[in-house]
Amino acid sequence: MKKLLRILLIAVGVIVLIGIGGFAYVKLALPDVGPAPELTVQTDSVQIARGRYLANHVAVCVDCHSERDWNIVSGPVIPGTEGKGGEAFTREMGFPGVYYARNITPAHLSGWSDGEIYRAITAGVSKDGSPLFPVMPYGNFGQADPEDIKAIIAYVRTLKPIENKSIPSPESDFPMSLIINTIPTKTEGGKRPDPADSVAYGKYLTTFASCGDCHTPVDDKGQPLPGMAFAGGRQFPMPVGTVRAMNLTPDAETGLGSWTKQAFIARFKAAEKDFKHPSTGEFEGFNTIMPWMMYAGMSEEDLGAIYTYLKTVAPVKNAVVRFTPKGKEVASR
Numbered sequence: 001m002k003k004l005l006r007i008l009l010i011a012v013g014v015i016v017l018i019g020i021g022g023f024a025y026v027k028l029a030l031p032d033v034g035p036a037p038e039l040t041v042q043t044d045s046v047q048i049a050r051g052r053y054l055a056n057h058v059a060v061c062v063d064c065h066s067e068r069d070w071n072i073v074s075g076p077v078i079p080g081t082e083g084k085g086g087e088a089f090t091r092e093m094g095f096p097g098v099y100y101a102r103n104i105t106p107a108h109l110s111g112w113s114d115g116e117i118y119r120a121i122t123a124g125v126s127k128d129g130s131p132l133f134p135v136m137p138y139g140n141f142g143q144a145d146p147e148d149i150k151a152i153i154a155y156v157r158t159l160k161p162i163e164n165k166s167i168p169s170p171e172s173d174f175p176m177s178l179i180i181n182t183i184p185t186k187t188e189g190g191k192r193p194d195p196a197d198s199v200a201y202g203k204y205l206t207t208f209a210s211c212g213d214c215h216t217p218v219d220d221k222g223q224p225l226p227g228m229a230f231a232g233g234r235q236f237p238m239p240v241g242t243v244r245a246m247n248l249t250p251d252a253e254t255g256l257g258s259w260t261k262q263a264f265i266a267r268f269k270a271a272e273k274d275f276k277h278p279s280t281g282e283f284e285g286f287n288t289i290m291p292w293m294m295y296a297g298m299s300e301e302d303l304g305a306i307y308t309y310l311k312t313v314a315p316v317k318n319a320v321v322r323f324t325p326k327g328k329e330v331a332s333r
Helices: 002-029 045-057 114-123 146-156 176-182 198-208 211-215 261-269 300-310
Strands: 097-100 235-238 241-244 323-325
Touching: 045 146, 114 146, 198 211, 198 300, 261 300
Parallel strands: none
Antiparallel strands: 235 241, 241 323
């Protein structure tokens, strides 16, 4: 009996040591994406123009990293706040903690090398080596052409410096406080397809714009539901109710199956002139986190390529109730 007890205690001790070792490894050794690359970004007018387009209308970096006016449909950026950071992503919004968009103007990034910014955008690791929560979709950005990422870096270097030292530090709830260290991943990036290959080019833009992140429903752990890519229904709590992403699959009844390319493009372009106060109901009749005004600045060629790609994804029948006022029964996942 004593021998059995001794064996049991040894086994428990080994398990405890393995647990402590695993905890220490995840907490102290990760993330491990390597040092920031040594690179110097070209800053000519062509590079900056490309970066301005991507940061404002495709990757929409400026959308999350600025102040937004929620008195207007889709919360457009308040002029003069571009890049200052501070937008909160909270527990009430379904996040496992509280996260804040950082200041990406030169007032903050002047102490960062181009390589450190590149690593943050594509691998999710900050200058000090700490992990970034993937509300910034670095998993998608890491698949982009490195030249496009460099163009974004060139552009953000030109933003008006704005001092904003009041941004709180992020807080991750357990177990995300451990899991977050395992998420950053180093990638080699991809190659921007020839626009003439509209399906491949559209897929590239759709990934860069992170359309699937919002338009794919997730489980209670935030993981995409199998077989539901782009099927809509993901919920976004807002002060007056819950808004849900629409179905982007080519299902004829509940998705984009009946939409023409011209109608798809027009839907975005309407945001350039038609969006006003949400109470007017002139567009949706309720507010939304979808940055319509920023995506509206995408070229018709690029919007058309996204449409062409979306028409190739698997159709999923998923009728989505776009909005439920606060206090009403949730009628859709």
